[in-house]
Amino acid sequence: MSLEENLKRVQDRHEELGALLSAGNVVPDAFRKMSKEYSDLNPIVQAIEALETARASLKEAQALLAESANDAEMRELAQAEVQDLKEQLPELEHQVQVMLLPKDEADDKNAILEVRAGTGGDEAGLFAADLMRMYQRFAERQGWKFELMDVNETGIGGYKEATAEISGRAVFAKLKFESGVHRVQRVPETESGGRIHTSAATVAVLPEAEDVDIQVRTEDLRIDTYRAQGAGGQHVNTTDSAVRIVHEPSGIVVQCQDGRSQHKNKEKAMTMLRAKLYDHQRQELDRERSASRKGQVGSGDRSERIRTYNFPQGRVTDHRINLTLHKLDRVLEGELEELIDALSFEDQAQRLADLS
Numbered sequence: 001m002s003l004e005e006n007l008k009r010v011q012d013r014h015e016e017l018g019a020l021l022s023a024g025n026v027v028p029d030a031f032r033k034m035s036k037e038y039s040d041l042n043p044i045v046q047a048i049e050a051l052e053t054a055r056a057s058l059k060e061a062q063a064l065l066a067e068s069a070n071d072a073e074m075r076e077l078a079q080a081e082v083q084d085l086k087e088q089l090p091e092l093e094h095q096v097q098v099m100l101l102p103k104d105e106a107d108d109k110n111a112i113l114e115v116r117a118g119t120g121g122d123e124a125g126l127f128a129a130d131l132m133r134m135y136q137r138f139a140e141r142q143g144w145k146f147e148l149m150d151v152n153e154t155g156i157g158g159y160k161e162a163t164a165e166i167s168g169r170a171v172f173a174k175l176k177f178e179s180g181v182h183r184v185q186r187v188p189e190t191e192s193g194g195r196i197h198t199s200a201a202t203v204a205v206l207p208e209a210e211d212v213d214i215q216v217r218t219e220d221l222r223i224d225t226y227r228a229q230g231a232g233g234q235h236v237n238t239t240d241s242a243v244r245i246v247h248e249p250s251g252i253v254v255q256c257q258d259g260r261s262q263h264k265n266k267e268k269a270m271t272m273l274r275a276k277l278y279d280h281q282r283q284e285l286d287r288e289r290s291a292s293r294k295g296q297v298g299s300g301d302r303s304e305r306i307r308t309y310n311f312p313q314g315r316v317t318d319h320r321i322n323l324t325l326h327k328l329d330r331v332l333e334g335e336l337e338e339l340i341d342a343l344s345f346e347d348q349a350q351r352l353a354d355l356s
Helices: 003-023 028-067 072-100 121-142 171-178 262-289 291-295 328-332 337-355
Strands: 111-117 145-153 159-167 180-186 197-207 221-226 242-247 252-256 305-310 315-318 323-325
Touching: 003 028, 003 072, 028 072, 072 337, 111 121, 111 171, 111 262, 121 145, 121 159, 121 171, 121 180, 121 197, 121 328, 145 252, 145 262, 159 171, 159 262, 171 197, 171 337, 197 262, 242 262, 252 262, 305 328, 315 328, 315 337, 323 337
Parallel strands: 180 305
Antiparallel strands: 111 159, 111 197, 145 159, 180 197, 221 242, 242 252, 305 315, 315 323
16 A cells, blocks of 8 residues: 555545544444544544645645746745745655554553573673663663562572563553663672673563453462472461462462462462463564564664673673664663664564565
């Protein structure tokens, strides 16, 4: 389908939805869905109208230019307007094309963030904790809610693994490219010889699923309760408040022990389970749709080394887009916007290239 056909299709659908919503005889569930679709189309339609206005203005300016052969002042004004509009049009067309790209249905969802220590022993655990704090600070900068759901500590301030729920506006859209292996190069505090060690941690960002996305049958679950433990195996309470859920058909296991209430921990564990099942479903669909995704920014391959944090040189390098920033301290304080924006832009560029 050409760009012009796409523009017409969007405008026709927007007009159709407007008429249906105005009629006032739509059942509540359908009304909600139509209202959301209409609202989502509004900015696209506005961008299309801006493009069409610029195109019409260019035609008028070109006609004026042709008619003003004997009027030097008018010709100069018309030439300037034609030049200005010709410079605006490519950007307006690009904006519309980006807005017309197929949207990931999960982009508006909240996210479950998992960070696990990889190779590197205690240093990997400390780095995993650094990453979790980095994402917590980024969430605060975005005005999102960040809540730890489960933490397995190493006993020296590190994390063997940790899970958090992040809720807010477009959380998954901004964090989805963070999945993968993050590598750190630094001198551990315990290293007396000053040698640089390399450690790693794995990050997984899963869109949070709702009941309508994933149906979980009670008979497919095995739910165990146990006593929550803190660092070093110390009991942090005296009741069986921690919850572990096994989804037997898939073998997926989730657990939550961060809250004091067994009911709350079970609720959080179910949220984690639905997210994992939904993510598994999305991964399967992605594999079926295109083998070419492996070479793209959003491949979601969690065994791929995506970023290196080099402390001696104070730099962060994202290997997927060959971007290096010399502000490691600020990145670890949650200043991730430049990295995330660059990854999103590259993903858009690749998808536009695929369409063309």
